Amino acid sequence: MSAVVSPLREPLIEGSKSYHDITEDLVGPTEKAPNSTWVIGFIISVAALTFGVFCIIYSIWVGIGSWNLNRTIGWGWDITNFVWWVGIGHAGTLISAILLLFRQKWRTGVNRAAEAMTIFAVMCAGLFPLIHMGRIWLAIFIFPYPNTRGPLWVNFNSPLLWDVFAISTYFTVSVLFWYTGLVPDFATVRDRAKGVRKKIYNFLSFGWTGSAKHWQRWESLSLILAGIATPLVLSVHTIVSFDFATSVIPGWHTTIFPPYFVAGAIFSGFAMVLTLMLIARKLLSLEEYITIAHIESMNKVILLTGNIVGVAYLTELFIAWYSVYTYEQFAFYNRAAGIYWWSYFGMMACNVISPQIFWVKKFRRSSFVTFFMSFFFNIGRRFERFVIIATTLARDYLPSSWSYYVPTWVEIGIFIGTGGLFFTLFLLFTRVAPVVAVAEIKSILKTSGDQYIGPKASHHHADKAKVEETSH
Amino acid sequence: MATATHNEVLFGLYDDEEILMDAVKEANAQHLTIMDVYTPFPVHGLDPLLGLKESRLHIAGFIYGSIGTMTAFGVMTWIFTRDWPIIFGGKPYWSVPSFIPITFELTVLFAAIGMVVTFYTVCGLGPGVTNPTLDDRITDDKFCIAFRTNNSSEEEISSLRSFFDRTGASFINTKTI
Structure with a gap:
């Protein structure tokens, strides 16, 4: 292999695997009947999804008067959930695209699942603006198409329309990127399968043969898709933040929003990746592929982005004071000490204070602590979205219209339903596709397998690694 | 093949x-x-x-992306200056800065879809191909x-x-x- 091998790097594949072992370990789970943990998880997810579907139908049937939104607080849990899910949908492309450009090999263990998670999270996110329209059957009006009403066009100057383009582009590109990576792995599944299963995977694998020229084009395609997905992933949450930043509401009308939202999105995406991967590696026995080294790397990203978000919170407070603008100052006083103080407190505690635990190496490398903490991070993100949206709207310019908002059971139900949708799709995904990218893991085996670089590596391999290192 | x-x-x-x-x-x-x-x-x-030889997919990608850029910018320009000019917030009809986000998104979208379709076509791969x-x-x-x-x-x-x-x-x- 031509890559540089550092003796200081931790192995990313444990257990002295051969190429065939990798295939067995990663494709195997899709060939066996699911275990009882999976079945229980699936039943719970489908139950949540069913309840969510009921609440969505109820909302559409009676109208969004079934929610507690009012004239003052026009955005509540719906937009909170939208921004939260979009944020979660950022980790997949970040891991697969930005880490590919940075040549971070640890991404190969988690990129497949993270991309799947991205796609499912964006599906959950996209649902909310649609339901929020009230008359969902008119949703096609958001697209600019020649019509008989003039033609009357959409407003291309509106950030809400930019959102339509950003989210749909992001979803499409993520799906294409994910599926292109899956094609060679589906071919692996196909060549092990028999009967109907072989037919299905033959269809899914697009006739992949593994020809050298195909691999060359495949790598070229992956690299360019990564190159264009990188600014894309940054643009998506930037544009989501424009929904707020281009308004004239004190507390929203700030230039810090784009970087602050993007950092927050990476934070929440990694938190959800950690939650899911810690479950998946236990459920599918993938501890040798998703190692403690992977978890530590992700925890470092969490620590970094958690602190970026913390700096953003403090910067907002400072700028509010420094602006000498009464309304801006009031907005932030109200956030921290007003009626929704508990939400602001939750946000600070979960997003800024709790990640500090990861300065300690022992906690960073503990899967139990990480799993436990990942829930705090996920909750913290929801607090932040809620603080930004509801708190700001609850106290607007006119004290006579000041209001308070708590969600109804319908709104809570829809949120639970999207959780159900997300986990249902993810659990199905673990059954039909290899959760870890098989071909990519094989391609890093000789530079990151423990029999080549670990403490037990034989002299032959170690010498070879050294020679390769000096030759570059 | x-x-x-x-x-x-x-x-x-x-x-x-x-x-x-x-x-x-x-x-x-x-x-x-x-x-x-x-x-x-x-x-x-x-x-x-x-x-x-090195794959030329990136050249194709650049061409598709450019088509996306021109499509998005051209269509928005035509709509807001010729087809149905509307003043939004006292801004000019042809308000270029606010066209940038959608222009960028469509550049990426066209490049991605175009390249993926090209990739499968030149490799002779596709749904149902054996x-x-x-x-x-x-x-x-x-x-x-x-x-x-x-x-x-x-x-x-x-x-x-x-x-x-x-x-x-x-x-x-x-x-x-």
Whole structure:
């Protein structure tokens, strides 16, 4: 292999695997009947999804008067959930695209699942603006198409329309990127399968043969898709933040929003990746592929982005004071000490204070602590979205219209339903596709397998690694 | 790659990509014409040995992206200056800065879709396509060199067989694809 091998790097594949072992370990789970943990998880997810579907139908049937939104607080849990899910949908492309450009090999263990998670999270996110329209059957009006009403066009100057383009582009590109990576792995599944299963995977694998020229084009395609997905992933949450930043509401009308939202999105995406991967590696026995080294790397990203978000919170407070603008100052006083103080407190505690635990190496490398903490991070993100949206709207310019908002059971139900949708799709995904990218893991085996670089590596391999290192 | 005519193929499987690379070098030294090499994952350093030129997908991607840029910017310009000019917030009809986000998104969208479609088309891959495979283990852990032997004499075939033996192939077989 031509890559540089550092003796200081931790192995990313444990257990002295051969190429065939990798295939067995990663494709195997899709060939066996699911275990009882999976079945229980699936039943719970489908139950949540069913309840969510009921609440969505109820909302559409009676109208969004079934929610507690009012004239003052026009955005509540719906937009909170939208921004939260979009944020979660950022980790997949970040891991697969930005880490590919940075040549971070640890991404190969988690990129497949993270991309799947991205796609499912964006599906959950996209649902909310649609339901929020009230008359969902008119949703096609958001697209600019020649019509008989003039033609009357959409407003291309509106950030809400930019959102339509950003989210749909992001979803499409993520799906294409994910599926292109899956094609060679589906071919692996196909060549092990028999009967109907072989037919299905033959269809899914697009006739992949593994020809050298195909691999060359495949790598070229992956690299360019990564190159264009990188600014894309940054643009998506930037544009989501424009929904707020281009308004004239004190507390929203700030230039810090784009970087602050993007950092927050990476934070929440990694938190959800950690939650899911810690479950998946236990459920599918993938501890040798998703190692403690992977978890530590992700925890470092969490620590970094958690602190970026913390700096953003403090910067907002400072700028509010420094602006000498009464309304801006009031907005932030109200956030921290007003009626929704508990939400602001939750946000600070979960997003800024709790990640500090990861300065300690022992906690960073503990899967139990990480799993436990990942829930705090996920909750913290929801607090932040809620603080930004509801708190700001609850106290607007006119004290006579000041209001308070708590969600109804319908709104809570829809949120639970999207959780159900997300986990249902993810659990199905673990059954039909290899959760870890098989071909990519094989391609890093000789530079990151423990029999080549670990403490037990034989002299032959170690010498070879050294020679390769000096030759570059 | 799928072809209309049937090919007689003699192929050998190797257990490791390093043995495969040495075998390809050996084949080049003996001026043997390799039909194709099949591997379970991308093997770096193989392309120059096989004389494969760099993929031009990125050029295609650039062209698709440019089409996206022009489409988005052109359509928005036409709509807001010619088809139905509306003043939003006292801004000019042709308010370029607010066209940038959508222009960017469509650039990425066109480039991505165009490149992916091009990739599958030039590779002869797609939903429902069945390409003949030489051996099921190629997508698992075997590395394959294939020679076309349509009009080869007995002598040529036996020299290819001895090439596989010498270069350490673990499995040799023929197949018509």
